[in-house]
Amino acid sequence: MAWTDLLPQLPYLQMDSIHQKDQQVLITLVSTREIDQCPTCHTCSQAGHGWFTRCIHSLPCSGQTVTFLVHARRFRCLNPACPRKSFREDLSMLALRYQRRTPAATCLLSSLAAIAGGQAGACLARQLSLPTSRSTLLRCLLRQVVVPSSNPQVVGVDDFAWTKRRRYGTILVDLQTHRVLALLADCEVETVAAWFRHHPSVQIVTRDRSLTFSDAIRRGAPQALHIADRFHLHMNAMGCLETVLTREQVTLHRVVATLRDEHRKAYPPPEPAPLVSEQQRSMRRARRYARYEQVVQLHTQGWSQRAIAQEVGLHPQTVAIYLNAGQFPERAPHPARSHAIQPYLEYLRQRWEQAEHNGRLLFEEIRAQGYPAGLTEVYVTIQPWRTHGPTASLARANVVEHSPSYSPKQTLWLLFKEKPTAEEQRFVPRILEQSQVIARAYKYICRFRQILTERDETALHPWAYEAEASQIPELLRFVQRLRLDWEAVENALLFASSQGQVEGQVNRLKVFKRQGYGRASCALLQARLVGASELYRT
Numbered sequence: 001m002a003w004t005d006l007l008p009q010l011p012y013l014q015m016d017s018i019h020q021k022d023q024q025v026l027i028t029l030v031s032t033r034e035i036d037q038c039p040t041c042h043t044c045s046q047a048g049h050g051w052f053t054r055c056i057h058s059l060p061c062s063g064q065t066v067t068f069l070v071h072a073r074r075f076r077c078l079n080p081a082c083p084r085k086s087f088r089e090d091l092s093m094l095a096l097r098y099q100r101r102t103p104a105a106t107c108l109l110s111s112l113a114a115i116a117g118g119q120a121g122a123c124l125a126r127q128l129s130l131p132t133s134r135s136t137l138l139r140c141l142l143r144q145v146v147v148p149s150s151n152p153q154v155v156g157v158d159d160f161a162w163t164k165r166r167r168y169g170t171i172l173v174d175l176q177t178h179r180v181l182a183l184l185a186d187c188e189v190e191t192v193a194a195w196f197r198h199h200p201s202v203q204i205v206t207r208d209r210s211l212t213f214s215d216a217i218r219r220g221a222p223q224a225l226h227i228a229d230r231f232h233l234h235m236n237a238m239g240c241l242e243t244v245l246t247r248e249q250v251t252l253h254r255v256v257a258t259l260r261d262e263h264r265k266a267y268p269p270p271e272p273a274p275l276v277s278e279q280q281r282s283m284r285r286a287r288r289y290a291r292y293e294q295v296v297q298l299h300t301q302g303w304s305q306r307a308i309a310q311e312v313g314l315h316p317q318t319v320a321i322y323l324n325a326g327q328f329p330e331r332a333p334h335p336a337r338s339h340a341i342q343p344y345l346e347y348l349r350q351r352w353e354q355a356e357h358n359g360r361l362l363f364e365e366i367r368a369q370g371y372p373a374g375l376t377e378v379y380v381t382i383q384p385w386r387t388h389g390p391t392a393s394l395a396r397a398n399v400v401e402h403s404p405s406y407s408p409k410q411t412l413w414l415l416f417k418e419k420p421t422a423e424e425q426r427f428v429p430r431i432l433e434q435s436q437v438i439a440r441a442y443k444y445i446c447r448f449r450q451i452l453t454e455r456d457e458t459a460l461h462p463w464a465y466e467a468e469a470s471q472i473p474e475l476l477r478f479v480q481r482l483r484l485d486w487e488a489v490e491n492a493l494l495f496a497s498s499q500g501q502v503e504g505q506v507n508r509l510k511v512f513k514r515q516g517y518g519r520a521s522c523a524l525l526q527a528r529l530v531g532a533s534e535l536y537r538t
């Protein structure tokens with residue numbers, strides 16, 4: 001087998017020599033062409049005008065870079081009307097005009113840029129014996145990858161954050177071909193509507209329940225059918241139940257206190273010494289209470305939640321929690337610590353009483369016995385022993401461990417947990433028994449989730465009427481918001497399309513955005529997303 005058999009079939013080019021030096025293979029090719037067409041006037045010419053040399057990089061071979069050194073011909077254009085006097089012979093079978101790489105090498109580089117980005121892609125390219133700079137790699141990607149022109153019919157639209165809570169962009173995905181169609185720099189109504197105006201083929205659009213998108217789609221694609229995403233509807237329903245639980249926080253605390261009392265009666269602990277002074281605790285509570293009062297006062301004066309957050313110096317979400325709670329939300333006690341150290345407490349106590357108070361030594365000793373967790377856990381455990389002694393501290397830890405407290409969010413997830421612990425099994429029925437409001441809201445939300453899961457559109461209207469008649473304000477607000485977008489909600493039950501793919505593309509987008517340390521432009525992110533989705537499809 002000859003060396004030339006390894007090379008691609010190149011008409012009009014004859015191999016002259018092969019040199020190998022310093023991990024480089026240099027293949028010299030000489031043209032045998034005698035006639036060619038002028039690229040401007042397409043007149044054929046045999047009149048030679050000289051020779052030129054062109055250097056073209058190809059894919060590497062056995063870890064060595066491969067370069068073609070092509071000696072090719074220059075011809076004179078014989079058409080007197082043509083503005084071009086001479087032209088170079090066509091070498092497009094090897095590389096396109098003005099390109100320094102074969103199409104296969106360019107394709108590999110742009111794939112690396114799409115998957116790994118500029119810097120990481122350049123490192124990988126060097127490892128693959130195709131050294132190039134990160135800027136060249138990104139140029140390759142931007143030139144090579146273009147959004148395929150298509151007539152999408154089913155489109156998913158969603159927003160993504162450039163900067164969370166400040167600036168958002170829009171992503172559009174073809175749900176039939178699983179391709180990213182466009183990345184828009186913002187999510188203004190007019191920008192999104194303009195995109196839809198340029199794509200009149202769109203028949204179905206899936207989206208979350210953002211009013212911006214529904215307005216934009218109505219303006220840009222009035223013919224399109226709107227489908228609200230079922231996952232977002234699930235989350236909205238859960239959010240509604242969470243607001244009910246936040247309002248009923250007093251009941252949650254009462255149930256926890258009752259369970260704690262019952263536990264204390266069953267297993268009376270020795271009187272624990274307080275670890276944080278009561279005075280400090282009440283001072284902190286007073287500070288929180290003053291801030292709560294200020295928030296409520298500003299709210300009654302008509303201040304917006306954002307303005308209140310800025311004025312009082314709280315997070316906007318905390319302000320929302322304060323205002324939704326209806327009364328001062330007490331802080332839950334710290335949850336029980338990890339159980340990893342539990343089996344070693346008795347040994348630690350014995351060593352402590354033998355006057356071994358060095359945390360690191362104690363840690364080394366229990367680690368030798370198989371203790372799986374870290375040093376910090378040991379330090380945190382023995383810290384109160386220094387002031388209160390091990391016996392009193394352990395008694396207190398025992399009380400804390402068996403007295404869990406649940407926030408509204410934790411309670412929400414407990415209500416739907418498939419395999420609750422024994423403790424949670426006691427807590428959940430007690431909550432539903434103690435608060436009629438929670439029990440009724442829970443029943444309505446469970447039914448709504450069932451309707452969504454079974455996609456039972458006939459049950460939606462009766463459910464909405466019943467929920468409105470329930471007199472639970474949070475539920476009433478939830479149904480009112482559903483009614484604002486009723487057609488899309490109904491379509492969510494009638495059609496199988498969902499936002500799943502769009503959310504997946506948004507996740508990939510977030511990875512790419514962070515790989516570029518937030519410096520990637522909208523065009524580059526779009527090229528990477530399109531390039532990557534093409535690669536994953538093949």
Ligand SMILES: [Zn+2]
Pocket residue numbers: 038039040041042043077078079082083084
């Ligand atoms: Zn010409």
